[in-house]
Amino acid sequence: MDQRAGTLSIETSRNLLLRRLAPHDRDLLRPHLEPCVLKSRQILHHAKLPMQHVYFIESGLVSVSARISRDRWVEVWLIGSEGMTGIPIVLGDDAEPPLRRIVQVGGTALRLPSEIMRQAMAESASLRRLLSLYVQVVLLQTSQSGACNSHHTLKERLCRWLLLARDGLQDNSLPLTHSVLARLLGVRRPSVTSCLGVLEDMGAIRNTRGMVTITDAHRLEDATCDCHRIITREQRRLLAD
Incomplete structure (x- = not known):
């Protein structure tokens, strides 16, 4: 096993949902969680x-993506250390979930068989409650991001995405290329490159090959819309650690 995964456990987890588990829910999941x-x-x-x-x-980032044409996918929400990939299981509709989950930034996870998740939810009202709150967080992120994509500038949307990625990674260094960012946002690469240049000139980021580093989060927050603040405020309200 890779050393990065070998030291993972539910007791030392960075994952917000696992940290929020009640003691008896930890006991339900602990024997079945596999580091990966x-x-x-x-x-x-x-x-x-x-x-x-x-x-x-x-650690790392996972994109949940929707297909918009035969060969094109666009991100609809982002998962970092605050969340997990099993929303369809929570909602009881995991036979043919229509969205794809793909790793954008490599990292580590604790993996649980879907059947164990179903059994644990059937046994524990507190686990169902916690996961229902997480579903609300995801619904808020997707609806707010949809509104943002419709009404705000690309620069504001890019700033919102970078801030959410920083929150999910718990790191200011985001190992992403311009092409990946363009694909995630559903725009052309030159447009992303231009916006990153503006943000770098402002002193908000440092842009190097394959890496965007947030150097001044306050300036980045000033350059974005209210959407990041709305999303993070609701996450804190619903999933206070």
């Missing part, structure tokens, strides 16, 4: 196929 490494571009779940595992993200 997440590799960049690894597909954790293919669209329209049964979901075999739930991944509680410890």
Whole structure:
């Protein structure tokens, strides 16, 4: 086993949901959680196929993406150390989930068989309550991001995405290329490159090959819309650690 995954456990987890578990819910899940490494571009779940595992993200970023044409996918929400990949299981509709889950930034996770998740939810009202709150967080992120994409500038949308990625990674260094950012946002690469240049001139980020580093989060927050603040405020309200 990779050393990065070998030291993971529910007791020392960075994952917000696992940290929020009640003691008896930890006991339900602990024997079945398997540490694993997440590799960049690894597909954790293919669209329209049964979901075999739930991944509680410890480090790294996972995109949940919707298909908009035969060969094009656009991100609809982002999962970091605050969340997990098993929303369809929580909602009881995991036979053919329509969205794809793909690793954008490599890291680690604790993996749980889907059947164990179903059994644990059936046994524990407190676990169902916690996961229902997480579903509300995801609904808020997707609806707010949709409104943002419709009404705000690309620069504001990019700032919102970078801030959410920083929150999920718990790191200011984001190992992402301009092409990846363009694909996630559903725009052309030159447009992303231009916006990153503006943000770098402002002193908000440092832009190097394959890496965007947030150097001044306050300036980045000033350059974005209210959407990041709304999303993070509701996450704190619903999932206070």
